[in-house]
Amino acid sequence: MKAKISTEWLSGCSGCHVSIVDLHEKLLNLVETTEFVRLPVLMDEKGYPPADVGIVEGAVRSEHDRQALIKMRQSVKTLIAFGSCAVYGGPSGIGWLYDRTTVLDRVYGSGPTSTTGERPDSGAARLEQGVVPVDEVVDIDLYLPGCPPHPYFIASAIASVLGSKAPPLTGKTVCSDCDRKMEKRAGVRLKKGAITADDDSLCFLGQGVICLGSVTLNRCLSPCPGIGIACTGCNGPSLDIVTEPHLDFRTLISKRMNLLCGIATDEVKAYMQQEAKTFYSYALASPVMYKKPTMEMREWAGDKEN
Ligand code: SF4
Ligand code: SF4
Ligand code: SF4
Structure with a gap:
């Protein structure tokens, strides 16, 4: 029986999902042994079917992200934090440098793509005050950083959680x-x-x-x-x-x-x-960074409550 894979896309750019498609012949190898039951970039599946492996892209920025992530966790056996946004907050974590009102004003008020200045106050998921990596909301079984992750490590991570071999680890820079x-x-x-x-x-x-x-x-x-x-x-x-x-x-x-x-x-x-938006923006939202005594990142960014 083929192993089932389910993916979800939170606050990210979709680049991580595109990198799955970018697996080329490795994707074909995976298709022989696995079946995607949910893949937002290619499939119109709104529910959360049970799966062996869950792959989640993006950080948690909105109520919708939080609920979607919880549903993913409940529907899969193994959950992979996929890409630097999911693992560390990624570029989405730059949101910590501004409060929610400033972000909304910029996007819907004075931003170059704004025409009416109207905010999505109804019918849209509420933006949370800050941005957090996925493991601040649910338990994660495997972390796969990268913006997006390298295809070699994607294929080996999926192979490893399906039990064929241990994931390749590196401590090198x-x-x-x-x-x-x-x-x-x-x-x-x-x-x-x-x-x-x-x-x-x-x-x-x-x-x-x-x-x-x-x-x-x-x-x-x-x-x-x-x-x-x-x-x-x-x-x-x-x-x-x-x-x-x-x-x-x-x-x-x-x-x-x-x-x-x-x-x-x-x-x-x-x-x-x-x-800060250029140097280490990828990890700004992570406690790995903001809890460092030498950084005081969230205090410096305005100590915004989530
Ligand atoms: S060399 Fe640095 S910037 Fe380039 S892909 Fe690797 S981690 Fe990212
Ligand atoms: S980690 Fe990079 S490629 Fe993946 S969703 Fe975030 S910004 Fe996009
Ligand atoms: S240019 Fe220097 S700091 Fe950058 S990766 Fe090469 S050796 Fe390291």
Whole structure:
């Protein structure tokens, strides 16, 4: 009998669901042994049929998200938090930087796509005050970060929960798959807003460009530095950041930059805090980040109640 898979899409961009379709021949292999009973991006199934595996994309931002997630948990045996929004809040977690009224005013009032200024006050799910990862609402059996998760890890995660083999684990950072050399340089200034650098052979940090590779879990096979783009941390925090409460990514990055090119640590830290939507936006909503004594993220973001 084929194993049943059910998926749900909360506050996310649908990119994680598209990445399931992006499995190509691996999807065909899965189809031989599994059956999708719910897949919002491809199927019009409004209910929550029983399934062996549940895959949930997106963070919890609204009452609808919360209820849908609870129904998913009740209808599946194993639930996978799928993608950085589900695991850490992801880009949706940027919502912590604004209160609900500001978000609604921006989207329905002054936003570029707003025409009437009317809010969806009736007939629409109520927006919660904050954004939370799915494990703040229900129990999760497997976490699969990534924005979206890499197809290799999706296929192996599904295979593992169906019992064929253990999921591949890595404790390595994005730096472990990056060929750029960490070399000291003098006279370098902080390049604000830059995501590229002149020398393709050298580490971005030594060229004054902030790269989060050293504080990011390598669940992507590190594509970005290899094609000339600094890592923005879309896989979420590295294991040391997750497990060590005293470690925060801004301190680590600023120290490495200071070591490589002499830029003052305070200048780097202040810039990263100012640009929070860019640096570690993927994990802003997670207690992994906001409970750190060095971050005080939710206090800094206005201590909004959920
Ligand atoms: S993790 Fe990334 S791809 Fe997935 S829903 Fe969130 S923003 Fe979209
Ligand atoms: S910090 Fe970025 S550029 Fe430097 S080694 Fe790590 S991934 Fe490569
Ligand atoms: S290298 Fe960094 S930004 Fe690029 S996919 Fe991996 S974690 Fe995301």
